[in-house]
Amino acid sequence: MAKKKSAVPKAAEKKRGKKYQVARALVERKLYPLAEAVALLVRTSVTKFDSSCELHMNLGVDPKHADQVVRGTVVLPHGTGKAVRVIAFVSEAQEKTAKAAGAFEVGIDNLIEKITKGWLDFDVAVAEPAVMKNIGKIAKILGQKGLMPNPKAGTVTPDVASAIAEIKKGKVEFRVDKLANLHNIFGKVSFGPEKLEENLKTVVQAVLQAKPTGVKGNYVNSLTLATTMGPGVSVDVSALK
Known part of the structure; x- marks a missing residue:
């Protein structure tokens, strides 16, 4: 089996600052349980400002078909941490x-x-x-x-x-792009692991409930979490329910 390539080219990683390199070293190349991934996400924030926490999900759908465009809205229990205009x-x-x-x-x-x-x-x-x-x-x-x-x-x-x-109050919209990827902010690092986990679970559940009836096989292919300018943390999607 071919070795899985890193999402970030090695040359690009070498150009990152020392803080990023230290944070990146804390993240193992494995799939983390959701709660553990969120805790690690907070630990690996590298910015002086209050970083946003982002989820990047790839779904097993074909957005070319109208009935497989995953889209919806959900209210985050702890908001986004952003003053929405x-x-x-x-x-x-x-x-x-x-x-x-x-x-x-x-x-x-x-x-x-x-x-x-x-x-x-x-x-x-x-x-x-x-x-x-x-x-x-x-x-x-x-x-x-x-x-x-x-x-x-x-x-x-x-x-x-x-x-x-x-x-x-924190209502956000989620929608897959042309490549079946979904990107959303689910809070700020200052929220702490517990509130971030609750927000993340709320978004994930909404996405799971929006699964098109015609989808066969895996629905969630991958889920990666990251803070602004921080390293990605891969989540074990097999446990998502």
Whole structure:
């Protein structure tokens, strides 16, 4: 059997700083139980700032088929650790409600004008169904940045206030890319192992529950955890339930 190659070329690893090399030495080339992987993830953080914790999952699906595009949303029990900037495309009657829920910019034409001029200083956009026809003018701009409101993501809804509140609490969207990979942030190093593990399990369970009925064989091929600029820690996916 051919020896499995490292995800990071040796030449690239040699160029890393001393902190990375020390952290990398702590990670064995094996598959770790989930709880152990999370604890090691925290230990191997190499940045002075509060690093984000990321999961990188490869699924046994073929995204070329519409019925195998794994996508969904989930609310992390401990949030993401990030202050999410939400804008709301709403009618004038809903502006105060959206503001009260946590949106920092609201409206329709005013937002369209700003975005047309290049303003994209926000993380999530939500919208009422009735105003989606107006947003069509900037659909390409928002789509290229992954910011277009979408019913499947829960960002197009009559109850905009609830959608905003969930996003502010830690609601995240997951979706496989063209290569069947899924990437998500599930917290900050400062959360500590226990809270990070709870957040991670919540995302993993949501992905497992979103398994397409037509998928045969392995559904989760691999799961790797990493902090910002830190080494990857491989998780034993055989125990995921």
